[in-house]
Amino acid sequence: MRYILAALRTNLLSAFEYRTSFLTQVFGMMINDSLWVSFWVLYFERFPVLNGWTRDDLLVLWAIITFSFGIAFGLFAQALRLSELITQGQLDYYLALPKNVLLQILLGQVRPSNLGDLFFGPILLAIFVPMTWAKWGLFLLGGTLGAVVYLAFFVMAGSLAFFLGSSEGIASGIGNALIHFSTYPTRIFDGWTRVLLFTLIPAGFIAEIPVDLVRSFEFRDLALLIVAAIGFSGLAVAVFNRGLARYESGNLMSLRS
Amino acid sequence: MTAAANAPLAISVRGLTKEFSRVKKTGSFFKRMSPFSGIVENFVALKGIDLDVVRGESLAFIGPNGAGKSTTIKILTGILHPTAGEASVLGLTPWKDREKLAFRIGSVFGQKSQLWLHLPATDTFELLSRVYELDRARYRTRRNQLIELFEIGDYADVPVRKLSLGQRMRCEIAASLLHEPEVLFLDEPTIGLDPVAKASIRDLIRNANREAGVTVFLTSHDAGDIEQLCRRTVIVNQGQIVFDGSTNALRRDALTKKEIDLKLTASIESFEPMTGVEVLKAKGYGLKLSVDTKTTGIDRVVGELLRRYEVEDIAIVSPPLEEIIATIYRGGSR
Structure with a gap:
């Protein structure tokens, strides 16, 4: 835990070295998210119910997915670069240190724009949706478990590079598919x-179930979400470790940033 | 030369082999765009290397590009898995006990920095103290000790991107010694440094070896690193060990040539022969000589040159490793 906190501290200090750029990216992403939500709010003004979903449900969905995305790719941003790191042989640094390699990779960088997502979710809820303390708790739990599913999926997609070689395009393609689907109320499908x-x-585990938890808590949904988060992360770790034995390193000059 | 019998071993390697598969692509654009183009071939980077390194030893593991030096270091630090063979570092198998081993070894890769570019080196030290789970009091004492020893106090709190290469490399080596490793792997630690910075980095490595008893496993392209740092040298070429002996023996048998590069103030017409000196190039204001140090001292040659000519600039360099290896092959001094 101390290592995790120290790594996050170092990442934040590094990202904050260029303060104007950092803050511009954070606020820029919050404005971007606001525009998407505005679009949906306009939609619900015209069609107030969509397959049982109301405007508030949609606001909860966006709060949860931006919060999940913010945790996953704001704080553990290198999950997005995993494929590139493997292809370019840049895992040497992590392999030389006495900590779990995957954990080190995930903790290798924060991304200010996605930290904007992280802040956007709770702010959106606090301003527009009536929340109880219990609902806040479920929001944080659902969002965190959703982040685990996001990360597990991106780790699996990125680990394809161990087996296929250069596969940044594939990893980014299937990653975008997940992001895209999670921004819609999945009940429309x-x-x-x-x-x-x-x-x-x-x-569904990132968008639908966490939203259901906040809308009307059912233990079955929570259990399902926990099992999914554990299952997907176990699978991701297994795929990554299997691939790591095939890692071939490289000779690219590199610096930590 | 092999490690002394019964001495405690830091590193022991038997039949270490590493193969990479690579695709050769030739032919026209359309042929290369075909999904069936390319010939997959196995490239053997290491061909069954045997090696023992005694604790506290300083070993130079050298060879030309593509000889297998970095591959060996990467296997010994647990970064790569070998195709065949055995290796033990401090009694652990690197690729099986990577995390356990990493607590006890340090590594410096001249071309890959472990310092955070936008942060001062002290921030990296702080993070590494958590990575190595160092006790806080012990960490602070060690950090202050290294800052003083490496004389980096003036710039340890300056972002790494603003440091010179030599300053960065001092910080890199300090970072690698923070957890007091028993074995230090150095891959080209002086690459790209100027002569002054090289000398200072060599001093630091020498001190770590001789005063703190750290086993040093060094790869370098620079014959100067080997001569000044390591008592034993292993030369690897095309994945095989071609020389394993004392650096003194290597110096005697193979490092017998030095090159002197002169820039004169006037054009040179002719060069009066000197014993043990061969003219490599004489053109315009430039003169490049090869000196056989077995026959004549470098100081005598330089003295004579300064007496004969008005010199604007002078550089004395060791011949490239490729030439040293060729000498070993010719002389059979294995």
């Missing part, structure tokens, strides 16, 4: 698409 959203592209 049915049939095989819903199966897909709880298996291959697990947006």
